[in-house]
Amino acid sequence: MRETLTTALDLIFGHEGGYVNNPKDPGGATKYGITHRTLAAHRGVQSVTPAEVKTLTKEEAIVIYRRSYWVQSGGDLLPVGIDFMAFDYGVNSGPAQAVKSLQRVVGVTADGIVGGQTVAAVKAYKGDLIGAYAAERLRFMRTLKAWPVFGRGWRERVVSVEAQARQLVKGKVTITDAYTASAKANPKDQSLTETLKKPEAWASIGGLLSGLGGMASGSGPIQWALAIIMVGAFATGAYFLIKRMQDQAA
Template identity: 75%
Template sequence: MRETLTTALDLMFGHEGGYVNNPKDPGGSTKYGITHKTLAAHRGVSGVSPAEVKALTKQEATVIYQRSYWTQSGGDLLPVGIDFMTFDYGVNSGPAQAVKSLQRVIGVVADGIVGGQTLAAVKGYKGDLIGAYAAERLRFMKSLKTWSTFGRGWQKRVMNVETQARQLTQGSVLDTDVLEASAKANPIDTSITQTLKKPEAWGPLGALLTAAASLFSGSGPVQWALAVGIIVGIAVGLVSILRKRGEA
């Protein structure tokens, strides 16, 4: 077993976080990135409850990652950096898919198995393999029907994994807290455009526009002062709405 597995697992747990059960996520109840189906398969049972998933320990998750993802994605064979990238990709989309994407980048038959031909092509690759592999992974993710829901989080994850892979090749110590990015986009990660579509945002926005009109059409120090005060007050209210949507 390669020593970098320990670092890869630390980074993985930094990405995956704790228990989630997003109704928009087809994976269902998940903890440490381990879905209920993966956990059931590992335990040799037909199914597990959300409570059992929630009770999953990091120790058992480590065993699952090592047996079912690290080895199958070529973790002990591929160069440092690329090994972590295929491992992370494999957790997100399946080891076979992760390897096939790598094989497409290096120009060999995409059979999902890391063999001699794949290893030779990786070693002989001319160019920035880390960057090319990250771009291919992102291309694949954009083809998924759930991209509109989780795309923002996925893109952040791919970018972070690329950064971490480069640091691994340089033997750097990685701060997993700083580079943490979940595989599932946060459902409350709402853009300002989406927030302004909400009815509660239009009340203060309308008042803000009215005050602005008064400001530019009025003539007198009192009217100007009142208009400025209204604008400031409404602007603060709008910022408060945006902040609350980010914390909900």
């Protein structure tokens, strides 16, 4: 296997968090980006429990990545940089989807299999393939039902992967063990819409609005000036309120 795989694995673990089991994540119980279904298939059993997923070791995760993602995503055939992008995409959305997106960008039949035609089209591509591939991955993600909940984290991850791919091309990439923006369900990655669905958010905001209404009930210049001040205070208070609720969800 190509030497890029070692670096790609380090980068993957820098993106993937530990154990998560968010009910809003269709992947279910997941660790290191390995879902319970993938783990069960790797072990040759019908299913595994969340507890078994939680005890998954990094060593076993590496074996799964090598056997079920790197080769299937075209890791040993695609140019450096694109190989990592397809690998990372494959970990989150499945190797076939990662390859199909790449094939759409380069203009060949999207069959999800990296063959000679796909490799030739990738090498012959005129323009910024890294940027185009990242954009196509985001386009696909925006079609997913979970985008309103996890879209922010997904977008950040794609941006990070794009930057790392460019570094790989230059032969200089920064490896970090810190979890950045996994495309898996991170409870903190809640959109404003999701946060405002919570009753406690509206209870607090309702109190602020009530105060604003009472202050602006008069018609004199003093009341209007105070109302304007209250609008600014309300906006600031609402921002920190929502931010705090999102942080508490983590």
